[in-house]
Amino acid sequence: MTERLRVELPGLSLKNPIMPASGCFGFGEEYAKLYDLSELGAIMIKAATGEERYGNPTPRVAESGMGMLNAIGLQNPGVDGILTNKMPFLETFDTAIIANVAGSTPEEYELVAEKMSQHPGIHALELNISCPNVKSGGIQFGTDPSLAAELTRRVKRVSTKPVYVKLSPNVTSIVEMARAVEAAGADGLTMINTLVGMRIDVRTGQPILANRIGGLSGPSIKPVAIRMIHDVAQAVSIPIIGMGGVMEVDDVLEMIYAGASAVAVGTANFVNPYICQELIQQLPERMDELGIDHILDIRGKAYESTLHRA
Amino acid sequence: MKQLLTVVSRRTVAQGATELVCRLEQPQDIAPGRFMHLRVGPLLRRPISIARVDRDLITFLFKEIGQGTAELASLRPDDTIDALGPLGNGFPIAAIHPTQRVVLVGGGIGVPPLYETMRQLVARGVTCEAILGFDTATSVFYEAEFQALGKTTVTTVDGTHGTKGFVTAALRPESYDVLLACGPEPMLKSLQQQPIEHKYLSIENRMGCGIGACFACVCQTPTGGYVKTCSDGPVFRAEEVVL
Secondary structure, X not given: OOHHHOEEEOOEEEOOOEEEOOOOOOOOHXXXXXXXXXXXXXXXXXXXXXXXXXXXXXXOEEEOOOOEEEOOOOOEOHHHHHHHHHHHHHOOOOOEEEEEEOOOOHHHHHHHHHXXXXXXXXXXXXXXXXXXXXXXXXXXXXXXHHHHHHHHXXXXXXXXXXXXXXXXXXXXXXXXXXXHHHHOOOOEEEEOOOEXXXXXXXXXXXXXXXXXXXXXXXXXXXXXXXXXXXXXXXXXXXXEEEOOOOOOHHHHHHHHHHOOOEEEXXXXXXXXXXXXXXXXXXXXXXXXXXXXXOHHHHOOHHHXXXXXXX | OEEEEEEEEEEEEEOOEEEEEEEOOOOOOOOOOOEEEEOOOOOOOEEEEOOEEEOOEEEEEEEOOOHHHHHHHOOOOOOEEEEEEEEOEOOOHHHOOOOOOEEEEEEHHHOHHHHHHHHHHHHOOXXXXXXXXXXXXXXXXXXXXXXXXXXXXXXXXXXXXXXXXXXXXXXXXXXXXXEEEEOOHHHHHHHHOOOOOEEEEEOOOOOOOOOOOOOOOEEEOOOOXXXXXXXXXXXXXXXXXXX
């Protein structure tokens, strides 16, 4: 892999800035049948909770224009199940592993974070304070700056690996959230999680999702993600892994122009399971066309040029 | 796994039901009951069952339900479809012995995958009987095609064609060793209770990825666990799933 794609972030030495987003790639097993996962910059694995969780009833997904609502509900084998049954396979690949840490209480987050961070094959944690699909925990920590900061502090205390906090767009000021978790010691940010939404089946008059509400992802939310990354990148000094509706190579560049240092791909994996591999292959050629030497040469240029004009 | 299908022909076979014959880019034998994940509609793929495979030709038969299937029904010859598949696990036809008495039970748009299943079973020397349930006479399709393969009974809910009632009105459980079924959930639920030794059900679920990664299409198991419809199924032993 060419050095022009290399990105160094806290705990993460990425051969390229592309990684599948948590919840959209399972634990890699299915996609490993399609291509070599060592090609990826990193893998954000599916969220872990303290105990195994079954998740929500079905239907769990509903399409909505160029977007998709999901309410999976953090189904996962639990932190111990992941470390025992999923990590040995993931460790066979030459790529960084980012563990997504979820929970219902601060104590559960601490337990999961401590266990995950002690595993030598896990390079960084992604603190999931923004899942809209579970009744307790998750998003309540992600919508109150003081709760988010307190949880970040607690997780930072027990974690031996860098902690990236995943921000929810379902807030009045995402900049305020970002500043709060940065002050609490976050090593980086990942953003954005899904936007809370609902769809109704007009034949029954009832919500399509069994959980009634779900998280909207896909191309529909990309402009929201770009705007939020653009605002947050100017307000904090920790790096951002951008995500939200990335489908093609120019979306990756948009996120980096907006201020992201790396880019995660979510829903697009469901549409085209080869998408991450294709984006990595397409990046150098597109950079040539646009006269970009190193991928991070354009980071934040969207607001820097505004500053120059002012 | 990923391939481009080219539409060869399209026809309406019953009210709201379209048959689409496409050319496979990668000709292959496909076990009956598997599905193709087609890129139609605004964003997500649509899992569509396979009604027939002949070397390089694949036939889909589907009902227009929403945006994706409406788009699929509007395709013309030479149009192409971005397809992922075949995916999933089909009916275990290799495990069925020619001495076993087999009944295939289909309900509405669950009928198509049973056609390829019956074709492959008959080709293996297994004698099969089919019971096909529809709402009304105008929604019936493939009756002659099934009859060419073996004894076929059609039921309609309103009695406008064949036996009046649901498929269970024509089912004599004591006459069969193996039941293979696909159709609406209430039908599969009632078939789960039938005193037939081996029962296999093909279930339907809203899917995301289609390959087992997203956990959208899980189905509960009697022991409190789960299976994924797309990658563990869509065909399950009747005892394996809670419907």
